[in-house]
Amino acid sequence: MxxxxxxxxxxxxxxxxxxxxxxxxxxxxxxxxxxxxxxxxxxxxxxxxxxxxxxxxxxxxxxxxxxxxxxxxxxxxxxxxxxxxxxxxxxxxxxxxxxxxxxxxxxxxxxxxxxxxxxxxxxxxxxxxxxxxxxxxxxxxxxxxxxxxxxxxxxxxxxxxxxxxxxxxxxxxxxxxxxxxxxxxxxxxxxxxxxxxxxxxxxxxxxxxxxxxxxxxxxxxxxxxxxxxxxxxxxxxxxxxxxxxxxxxxxxxxxxxxxxRNEDYYGLGAGAHGYINRQRHVNIKGVNPYNEAARTGLPRLESFEVSREEAMEDFLMVGLRVLDGISRTRFEQQFDASLDEVFKRPLSKMVSAGLLETTEDGYRLSSKGILFGNEVFAEFIGTLSAN
The missing domain is CATH 3.20.20.70 (Aldolase class I)
Incomplete structure (x- = not known):
């Protein structure tokens, strides 16, 4: 966004x-x-x-x-x-x-x-x-x-x-x-x-x-x-x-x-997570500490910027949970980059393993991939941000 x-x-x-x-x-x-x-x-x-x-x-x-x-x-x-x-x-x-x-x-x-x-x-x-x-x-x-x-x-x-x-x-x-x-x-x-x-x-x-x-x-x-x-x-x-x-x-x-879809949302309340403009935050968890903090300012436990690489990985990991899959077009709109180029190695590995299949505009879990979703998602963790 x-x-x-x-x-x-x-x-x-x-x-x-x-x-x-x-x-x-x-x-x-x-x-x-x-x-x-x-x-x-x-x-x-x-x-x-x-x-x-x-x-x-x-x-x-x-x-x-x-x-x-x-x-x-x-x-x-x-x-x-x-x-x-x-x-x-x-x-x-x-x-x-x-x-x-x-x-x-x-x-x-x-x-x-x-x-x-x-x-x-x-x-x-x-x-x-x-x-x-x-x-x-x-x-x-x-x-x-x-x-x-x-x-x-x-x-x-x-x-x-x-x-x-x-x-x-x-x-x-x-x-x-x-x-x-x-x-x-x-x-x-x-x-x-x-x-x-x-x-x-x-x-x-x-x-x-x-x-x-x-x-x-x-x-x-x-x-x-x-x-x-x-x-x-x-x-x-x-x-x-x-x-x-x-x-x-x-x-x-x-x-x-x-x-x-890895879109922005407000996260409000004790322990809530929010994500706006590639900034992720987690709120203070305990009720009384949260009440105390929110009287004077935003009750943040931590707040950090999500790097472009990490945001790209998140796009795949959460997007592939949806059975229609991930879209090249949406990826390009969010990151101004090619999905196939950025994730060439893990995508071809998962397609070869029969866990992902191609769609008109991207990739989705195969019927076998649905049963082993966590293994698929793990392929994309740290692919870019570890470099």
């Missing part, structure tokens, strides 16, 4: 949760006794300083993640959404304003406040349709909460909804995943995200894994789970537009597409 183009995408982090899930390494804190209004006021001030430094264009996507943003009480939610509208007043006609939600934290009153405040898409963290699996990963909702939350959301006027599912969970079988996919598809939602479990450091699951106490499916089972869900989603008329995401035409997550 050139310097005269204004940023059109916003990510906002609400770091509070009802409890910490066993697999979660996100910047999140259990809600009890947290200074929520102080945080929302600090966030308001960060928005004010941010738009002063980098005035926004017409906003095309806003994504509120966490934590669990829907743990905010209706009056807190209202204050927060007023803040967003005040600092980012110009929205494109077809804005996608998404908020993550946990089933069980969305009553009708709160959902109405969200809808009135401009939220028009909700992503529910469902993860599985077996209560035994849910309690085994530290979720506090059950399947009844899922149906109740979706009914409430529809009653509040939401029709653009997504749910997250997970596979590769402890004690999960292929049959359990098939049942979860069945139940998810019965809901006829326009979008589904289906992720494999990653055992991250600083989580309860990592501790259990180290002690050999985490009964995970083996690699073959996990691969079969992924093949099953790809097949089932396709048969149900959903396009797999990214490694873990499936949508009806026109319902692809616009905010995620901003990341995957």
């Amino acid at each position: 050139t310097n005269n183009q204004r940023t059109e995408a916003v990510y906002i982090h609400i770091p509070f949760c009802t409890n910490k899930c066993f697999y979660c390494d996100f910047n999140s804190y259990v809600l009890k006794d947290q200074p929520v209004m102080d945080y929302l006021r600090a966030l308001d001030h960060e928005m004010e300083l941010t738009v002063k430094a980098h005035p926004p264009g017409a906003i095309k996507s806003i994504f509120v993640g966490g934590g669990t943003p829907t743990v905010l009480k209706p009056d807190e939610m209202e204050y927060f959404l007023h803040s967003v509208k005040r600092h980012f007043p110009v929205w494109s006609d077809d804005i996608e304003f998404s908020m993550e939600a946990n089933p069980g934290t969305t009553d009708l009153e709160k959902l109405k406040v969200m809808r009135e405040g401009g939220v028009n898409r909700i992503s529910f963290g469902v993860q599985a349709f077996q209560n035994s699996l849910l309690s085994g990963i530290g979720r506090i909702h059950d399947t009844d909460d899922v149906y109740r939350s979706l009914d409430n959301a529809r009653a509040a006027g939401f029709d653009n909804m997504s749910i997250d599912l997970m596979f590769g969970l402890p004690n999960q079988t292929l049959e359990m995943l098939a049942e979860s996919v069945d139940k998810a598809l019965e809901l006829r939602l326009p979008h589904y995200s289906i992720y494999s479990l990653k055992v991250e450091e600083n989580t309860l699951f990592h501790t259990m894994y180290q002690k050999n106490q985490l009964p995970l499916p083996d690699e073959e089972d996990e691969l079969n789970m992924y093949l099953l869900l790809m097949e089932r989603m396709k048969a149900a008329g959903y396009k797999q537009y990214e490694i873990s995401n499936f949508a009806k035409p026109g319902y692809e997550s616009r905010h995620n597409m901003t990341y995957w």
Whole structure:
């Protein structure tokens, strides 16, 4: 993105949760006794300083993640959404304003406040349709909460909804995943995200894994789970537009597409990352330190320039996650350079290995490459910036 183009995408982090899930390494804190209004006021001030430094264009996507943003009480939610509208007043006609939600934290009153405040898409963290699996990963909702939350959301006027599912969970079988996919598809939602479990450091699951106490499916089972869900989603008329995401035409997550196209976005809130004019920043993570810092200035933990070489590598690594692939034209527009010349060696290596295939305007993962995406992405790390 050139310097005269204004940023059109916003990510906002609400770091509070009802409890910490066993697999979660996100910047999140259990809600009890947290200074929520102080945080929302600090966030308001960060928005004010941010738009002063980098005035926004017409906003095309806003994504509120966490934590669990829907743990905010209706009056807190209202204050927060007023803040967003005040600092980012110009929205494109077809804005996608998404908020993550946990089933069980969305009553009708709160959902109405969200809808009135401009939220028009909700992503529910469902993860599985077996209560035994849910309690085994530290979720506090059950399947009844899922149906109740979706009914409430529809009653509040939401029709653009997504749910997250997970596979590769402890004690999960292929049959359990098939049942979860069945139940998810019965809901006829326009979008589904289906992720494999990653055992991250600083989580309860990592501790259990180290002690050999985490009964995970083996690699073959996990691969079969992924093949099953790809097949089932396709048969149900959903396009797999990214490694873990499936949508009806026109319902692809616009905010995620901003990341995957390596475009600019504001990153606001504790621990949030932002990217503007090839400048990347990470915010202070702790709630009180963030509140303190945001009272007087931008609450940065670090801020650094992304070199042209690193930006080119990022373009490939994140762009190849999208199954339509990367575009020579877009690469040339961003970098004024030829994709084929800059990445000649790794591109030809991956094509020869059958992991990438050429398209009319670039490259995309082959059906084999989709299964070994991380190996493909690794080929481009440090290709240029290490020189």
